[in-house]
Amino acid sequence: MTVIHVDQEREVKLFRNGRNQAVRIPVEFExxxxxxxxxxxxxxxxxEPKxxxxxxxxxxxxxxWDEEFPDVDDGQLPLEDVDL
Known part of the structure; x- marks a missing residue:
């Protein structure tokens, strides 16, 4: 990302894009x-960048989350190691 110093400025033109006012951003400020x-x-x-x-x-x-989580019975867990 390019760092822009406060003392850098450019004069730009404003224009209409439909009902919106727009400005073309110079390449050094992209x-x-x-x-x-x-x-x-x-x-x-x-x-600013989003x-x-x-x-x-x-x-x-x-x-x-408003609902309670159900109890987990240890008997439901796998008895053997499982390869993932």
Whole structure:
């Protein structure tokens, strides 16, 4: 990933893409992937690469399990070693 220093800037043109306003991102400012997160802070637009979510982030989004797990009888476990 390319590191962009704060002092680097480019003048860009805004244009319409259907009902949306758009901006062409110069090659030296390209972001990885094909999705990004945009937020507004005052008059500034901040665009950041969308982070890939891992297992912990996904687990944080699911609803808690309300049902009780059934008891497991030791007699139901295999008596011999199983090759996986």
């Amino acid at each position: 972001l990885p992937g094909n999705e990004a997160i945009m937020r507004k802070e005052g008059d500034r637009l901040i665009i 982070k890939k979510s891992g297992l912990l982030e996904w687990l944080a989004t699911i609803e808690p």
